[in-house]
Amino acid sequence: MRVLVVGNGGREHALVWKIKQSPLVKEIYCASGNAGIGKIATRVKISPTDIYSLVRFAKENKIDLTVVGPEQPLSEAIADRFEAEGLKIFGHKSSAAILEASKAFAKNFMKKYSIPTAVYETFDREEDAINFIKKQGAPIVIKADGLAAGKGVVVAKTEEEAFQAVKDMFGGKFGPASKRIVIEEFLEGEEASYICMVKDDKFIPMPSSQDHKRAFDNDQGPNTGGMGAYSPTSIITPEVEKEIQEKTIVPTLKGMISEGRNMSGFLYAGLMIGPKGINVLEFNVRMGDPETQPIMRKLKSDLVEHILEILEGKIDKVNPVWDDRTAIGVVMASKGYPDSYEKGKVISGIEEAEKDESIVVFHAGTEEINGKIVTNGGRVLTVTALGENIIDAREKVYKAIEKIHFEGAFYRKDIGWREIERFKSGGN
Numbered sequence: 001m002r003v004l005v006v007g008n009g010g011r012e013h014a015l016v017w018k019i020k021q022s023p024l025v026k027e028i029y030c031a032s033g034n035a036g037i038g039k040i041a042t043r044v045k046i047s048p049t050d051i052y053s054l055v056r057f058a059k060e061n062k063i064d065l066t067v068v069g070p071e072q073p074l075s076e077a078i079a080d081r082f083e084a085e086g087l088k089i090f091g092h093k094s095s096a097a098i099l100e101a102s103k104a105f106a107k108n109f110m111k112k113y114s115i116p117t118a119v120y121e122t123f124d125r126e127e128d129a130i131n132f133i134k135k136q137g138a139p140i141v142i143k144a145d146g147l148a149a150g151k152g153v154v155v156a157k158t159e160e161e162a163f164q165a166v167k168d169m170f171g172g173k174f175g176p177a178s179k180r181i182v183i184e185e186f187l188e189g190e191e192a193s194y195i196c197m198v199k200d201d202k203f204i205p206m207p208s209s210q211d212h213k214r215a216f217d218n219d220q221g222p223n224t225g226g227m228g229a230y231s232p233t234s235i236i237t238p239e240v241e242k243e244i245q246e247k248t249i250v251p252t253l254k255g256m257i258s259e260g261r262n263m264s265g266f267l268y269a270g271l272m273i274g275p276k277g278i279n280v281l282e283f284n285v286r287m288g289d290p291e292t293q294p295i296m297r298k299l300k301s302d303l304v305e306h307i308l309e310i311l312e313g314k315i316d317k318v319n320p321v322w323d324d325r326t327a328i329g330v331v332m333a334s335k336g337y338p339d340s341y342e343k344g345k346v347i348s349g350i351e352e353a354e355k356d357e358s359i360v361v362f363h364a365g366t367e368e369i370n371g372k373i374v375t376n377g378g379r380v381l382t383v384t385a386l387g388e389n390i391i392d393a394r395e396k397v398y399k400a401i402e403k404i405h406f407e408g409a410f411y412r413k414d415i416g417w418r419e420i421e422r423f424k425s426g427g428n
């Protein structure tokens, strides 16, 4: 088979790495990839959102299966266009991708189908939003309706912060994505990610995971795309998992069918688990980054075989095998991320780190220039380890990180801290 993966981050490196292991796969391409992906796949210089060129490439190169990483091409109808040309693709049509692309859609949908989520209102006018905040008080959460690369959410501790967020958003901070906003109740608790492979009303769950969204240790600093993740997380016990499936995944898949928006691809529920039970903070129509990196480390069976069976309507036959060990991924980022940062810093030590067979280093923002691997983005690498438990995995991953160097590198030193506390107190 000839497989194309669309995207260029750490998530896509992990997908390419796993897909490459399939005995079914002869050739693997990635548009447009990064330096790490370039070592194991053929890179294609087409942007993930240049759908016209991707369709042409897939036809000309007789691609048998395309797997989409990021949300943007899905929301811009890559799956619709591929399917119209008779090309096999794992990813939702744009009619279903709206579940991530519009927070207002997602919130109205959850309300309609009684899927637990924070109480909210949507606003098109600044004045109405300000009056609502005055009525509700702080803390309160302000969200741009559209896609804003994970940056369109402000958790405001004070009313003033909330007013400012509303002004920024209606003032065009995120362009058309913030012409409409959602304001919602602040929920206390612990976040977790629950990702499934889905088709119509059926789903195959992956192991649970937990991301760390803030830039710095102790959950300080600005929100990022994610600074590290581990899998599984014991906050999702078997009972909690059952409840997540019954109260969120099943009604979502059924509700989307009722709306004529059948799903086919990855479905990611971002959850808050706390005093108000299990609530959905957001849905994503893709795998998470960096959650994918530890999750793929745990998958022992053939991802390509699973995807093909799902696409062929044989999801009941899909039975993935997962490694019992704990996987962890720590992001190494460029100084300044998530704001501005420099590029072009030479990276060394990756091979040294990977000498330990429990370690795999996935690339995100990297390029190869004159035979050297250099930084080319905010999130540069995700270093992953498999361990007997969270403590073992953490020890291994941080030992590996010490071997990797580039100017201005920073990373969180406390990835998995909640799980480690639970582990130490005998909770798992």
Ligand code: AMP
Pocket: 118, 141, 143, 150, 153, 155, 184, 185, 186, 187, 188, 191, 213, 223, 270, 281, 282
């Ligand atoms: P979202 O993109 O909607 O998942 O929001 C980004 C981040 O903002 C989440 O990962 C949470 O850390 C935080 N957040 C979003 N909604 C809420 C909420 N209602 N209460 C508390 N924190 C929230």
Ligand code: GLY
Pocket: 150, 211, 225, 226, 284, 287, 288, 289, 290, 291
């Ligand atoms: N790690 C969070 C996300 O991918 O949205």
